[in-house]
Amino acid sequence: MTANLYGIPTCDTVRKARKWLTDNGIDHQFIDVREDTPPKSQIDHWVASLGAAKMVNKRSTTWKNLSDTDRAEAESGDTTAVLLANPTLIKRPVLEYGDVLDVGFSVDAYTHYFQQ
Structure with a gap:
């Protein structure tokens, strides 16, 4: 395997x-x-299985440059959409x-x- x-x-x-x-x-x-972003269904599975808190890399430069709205969305809204738009946020x-x-x-x- x-x-x-x-x-x-x-x-x-x-x-x-x-x-x-x-x-x-x-x-x-x-x-x-960055080159081959996983599909929405796969990121949905990751977030559902591990939780948004574990999937979002808050130490990344991308996180530091996000708007407050996008940060809130990543933490408690549509985490998958934010990760798809910003794949370097994936922990x-x-x-x-x-x-x-x-x-x-x-x-x-x-x-x-x-x-x-």
Whole structure:
């Protein structure tokens, strides 16, 4: 089974996750959300499964440049629409692997997910 890892290639956390997957021989596909934004249905699933608070990257430059209206919408309104319009707001990396859906990178978590 191939893992899907979503993010942007310049993100340090994404780089760490990609390196860990490669170093551990995990078959994976990297999807750059700026080049290939996930469809609305997929982002809806992420937000429904993990919650808006976990999916929105409030530390990003994009967040800091958003209007107050867009910030409010991202936090308690149509989070998916804001993430589709601003894919760099998606907290990263997003990992999809079988039943696993997670955001961020932790060696312990990835080790658990990919136990043989």
